[in-house]
Structures are given as structure tokens and as C-alpha cells.
Amino acid sequence: MIEVIAHIFIIAGIIFDLLGCIGMVRLPDVYNRLQASTKCVTLGTCSILFGVFVRYGFSAMGMSALVCIVFLLLTAPVAAHALVRAAHRSGFELDEITVCDDYKDDSDLRT
Amino acid sequence: MFFSGGRVLSLISTYWGFDPGMRSRILTFIIVMVFWFLITFSIDLQHAIVGLLLAFIVAMSGVGDMFAGKAGKWLSARRYWFFVLYVLIFLKEVAKANIDVAYRVLHPELPIRPGIVKVKTDIKSETGLTFLANSITLTPGTLSVDVDAENGIIYVHWIYVKDRNIEEASRLIAGRFEKVIKEVFG
Numbered sequence: 001m002i003e004v005i006a007h008i009f010i011i012a013g014i015i016f017d018l019l020g021c022i023g024m025v026r027l028p029d030v031y032n033r034l035q036a037s038t039k040c041v042t043l044g045t046c047s048i049l050f051g052v053f054v055r056y057g058f059s060a061m062g063m064s065a066l067v068c069i070v071f072l073l074l075t076a077p078v079a080a081h082a083l084v085r086a087a088h089r090s091g092f093e094l095d096e097i098t099v100c101d102d103y104k105d106d107s108d109l110r111t
Numbered sequence: 112m113f114f115s116g117g118r119v120l121s122l123i124s125t126y127w128g129f130d131p132g133m134r135s136r137i138l139t140f141i142i143v144m145v146f147w148f149l150i151t152f153s154i155d156l157q158h159a160i161v162g163l164l165l166a167f168i169v170a171m172s173g174v175g176d177m178f179a180g181k182a183g184k185w186l187s188a189r190r191y192w193f194f195v196l197y198v199l200i201f202l203k204e205v206a207k208a209n210i211d212v213a214y215r216v217l218h219p220e221l222p223i224r225p226g227i228v229k230v231k232t233d234i235k236s237e238t239g240l241t242f243l244a245n246s247i248t249l250t251p252g253t254l255s256v257d258v259d260a261e262n263g264i265i266y267v268h269w270i271y272v273k274d275r276n277i278e279e280a281s282r283l284i285a286g287r288f289e290k291v292i293k294e295v296f297g
Contacts, residue, residue: 016209023216031268032225035254036212042249043209060152067149077248077255084256084268100226100275103256103266 006055013047016040028095030087038080046072140170193294197242200291204250211251215270226272227256228280230265232289239296240265246288253284 023036049065049072056062094101147162148154215222230247234240237260244255244265252270259266267284274280 016213019209019213019216023212026216026221027223029225031227031254031256032223032270035252035268035270036216038248038254039205039208039212040216043205058152060150063149063152067146073249074245077245080248081244081255084254088256094227095225097223098225098227099272100228102229102275103227106229106266 002054006051009051009054010048013044013049013051016044016047018044020044028097030092031084031094034080034084038076042072042076136170136173139174140166143169190295193291197288197291197295200287201246201249204246204287208249208251212270215252222271224271225268226275227266227268228272228275228284229277230267230285231277231281232263232265232285234263234289234293234296236296239292242296243285243288243292246292247284250284250287 017040020037020040023040024033027033027036046069049069052065053062056065088103143166144162147166148158151158151162232240232243234243240258240260244258247253247255247265247267254268254270256266256268258264265285267280269280269284273283
């Protein structure tokens with residue numbers, strides 16, 4: 001029974017990781033691609049790690065998986081934030097379907 | 112007895128009361144030790160000695176001063192309840208975010224309308240702003256680009272811009288978290 005629950009979590013995680021990869025291919029520019037990859041890959045990987053925890057319980061491996069979930073949830077948004085800010089600063093264009101860019105307008109005002 | 116239990120306790124409470132630097136170091140030491148024992152998950156002597164050494168080095172290096180600065184507030188029970196509430200809201204929003212992105216990615220016409228909007232917030236503390244920006248990144252269709260801490264403005268890349276107006280956008284994006292984060296980290 002525990003094995004089945006663990007496998008359900010792991011399979012769901014793999015599906016979300018796959019969706020994130022599809023998003024990386026299909027969406028138009030850096031910013032939208034980061035949206036897909038950050039959200040889906042974070043939850044997908046957390047789900048896989050939780051499956052590992054369910055399978056191995058309170059052992060060295062299971063607890064490492066739980067701790068990894070905490071660190072992943074804390075660090076993934078920071079990495080995405082750093083990437084997207086660097087992309088904007090180095091002048092990557094937003095795709096032409098973009099409707100507004102308040103960040104560019106404001107930084108033009110400042111300089 | 113020079114090192115009786117009472118003396119050690121009074122020594123700790125003296126530092127706890129008057130020296131914020133030492134206080135945050137003691138806190139860092141405890142947190143690092145807890146994480147060490149969770150990861151190794153064994154309580155034999157070798158692991159304990161290595162863990163104590165490493166935790167001591169990390170605590171004394173002063174890394175913890177960044178986040179454990181206001182250690183006095185760690186003792187308020189109210190904040191922990193709001194933190195639990197925050198985690199629950201956060202998990203719900205993360206699940207919604209993933210279904211939302213999955214829908215947009217798999218839809219044949221890619222229903223996106225991206226743009227960068229401004230979000231206004233009242234939160235002033237650095238930890239609070241960090242948590243708000245992180246929460247925004249992990250919720251449906253939004254990704255924080257930059258934080259202007261002085262004016263309390265977060266620039267957010269939104270995959271489907273519903274409203275460009277700063278008040279309306281703030282309500283839609285940050286409204287879910289702002290009150291709770293203010294209670295916990297404000």
C-alpha cells in the first residue's frame with residue numbers, strides 16, 4: 001500500500017516535470033519560459049522527493065528528502081528571480097505579444 | 112561547583128538578554144544542529160562530534176546574523192500560528208499555480224497575455240519582502256522581477272495581465288499573502 005502511494009507521488013512529479021519541459025519549448029520568451037520551469041519543476045521535484053519520503057519513511061534517506069523539499073522551496077524562487085532580473089538588465093527583449101513593461105518604463109525614468 | 116547547571120543557565124540567559132550578536136549565534140547553532148541531525152539521522156558519537164564542530168564554525172562565522180537578528184520575536188507564539196496559516200495558504204496557491212501553468216502550456220492556442228506590472232506593498236522588513244517575493248514567484252502566473260525596497264514596490268512578470276492598474280494588480284497578486292506575512296515577519 002505504501003509503495004503504491006509513493007509511486008503515485010513520484011509519477012505525478014514526473015508528469016509535472018514533463019509539463020514544465022513542454023512549457024519551456026512552447027512558450028515564447030525567457031520570462032514566460034522561466035514561469036513554466038520554475039513552478040512546474042519545483043512542484044514536480046518536491047512531489048518526487050515526497051514520494052521518496054513516503055517510501056523510505058523516517059530513515060536517513062527519507063529525512064534528507066524532506067529537508068531537500070524545504071530547501072528547494074526556499075531557493076528555486078530566488079534562482080528564478082536572479083535569472084529573470086539578469087535577463088532584463090542585459091536587455092533581452094520581451095516577446096511582441098507582451099502588453100506592458102512597467103519595469104522598463106520606470107528604469108528609463110531613473111537613468 | 113564552578114560549572115553547575117544553574118551557573119550555565121544564568122550565563123546563557125545573560126547573553127540572551129543583552130547581546131543580540133551572541134543571541135543570533137546561539138540560534139544559528141541550534142538551527143544548524145537540528146538540520147544536521149535531520150540529514151544524517153543517526154545519533155552516534157562520530158556524527159555528533161562532526162556536527163557540533165561544523166555548527167560551531169557556521170555559527171561563529173556570523174552567517175546567521177542576517178536572518179536571526181531579531182531573536183526576541185522568536186518567542187512569540189502568535190507568529191507561529193500565522194506561519195502555519197501562511198504555509199497552508201502557500202501550499203494551496205502552489206497547487207493552483209501548477210494546474211494553471213499546465214492548462215496554459217497544453218492549450219493549443221497558448222492563452223497568454225504577458226507583461227510586467229507594478230505591485231505595491233506595505234511590508235518594510237527585508238525578511239518579509241523576501242518571503243512575499245518568493246510567494247509571488249511560486250503562485251499562478253506571476254514571477255517577481257525586481258524589488259524596490261525603499262518605495263515598497265515589487266515588479267512582477269504576469270503571464271496573463273488582467274489589470275495594469277497598480278491598486279488592482281496589488282490586490283490580485285499580493286493580497287492573498289500580504290496580511291499573513293505582515294503578521295509573521297512584518
